[in-house]
Amino acid sequence: MFDLPHVADVARARIAEAGLSDRYEAVGGDTFAAVPAGADAYVLKGVIHDWEDAEALAILHNVRAAMRDDGRLLVIERVLPERIDPGDVLTPGRFIHDINMMLNPGGRERTEAEFRDLLTRAGLRLARVVPTPCALAVIEADPA
């Protein structure tokens, strides 16, 4: 996992306590500076929705710069529908999260078109959106 240095320190201690240090590494850093290079896949879960477009784009640019040409990026987030469907029981919750993101970290939830636009601007291609049984979807991207 990759997170701010003080978060990675806590994770490293928990990983050691669980006896998993030979299988799992915690790396501290700043996604706005750089992320570790050359991984098979990068997973950003609940990260992009913390930020407005300029910061989200900066993170995605850094991931693209670190990725191999055959690498994959998996963005795990709520995907807002283009239109509110009163018959969809998940829709109100998704929009409540959008307001929560705006008020708390200062970010936002996004539609598939908005994710595609951000990824494209970062030199990535949205390959597919895989729904899951919960409110989150997996947005798979590869280098453009």
Ligand SMILES: C[S@@+](CC[C@H](N)C(=O)[O-])C[C@H]1O[C@@H](n2cnc3c(N)ncnc32)[C@H](O)[C@@H]1O
């Ligand atoms: C909403 S949490 C998501 C955490 C985890 N992926 C999850 O889904 O539970 C956002 C994470 O981004 C980390 N973070 C915030 N700014 C960061 C930065 N500049 N560099 C690295 N990590 C950062 C926070 O410490 C936090 O753990």
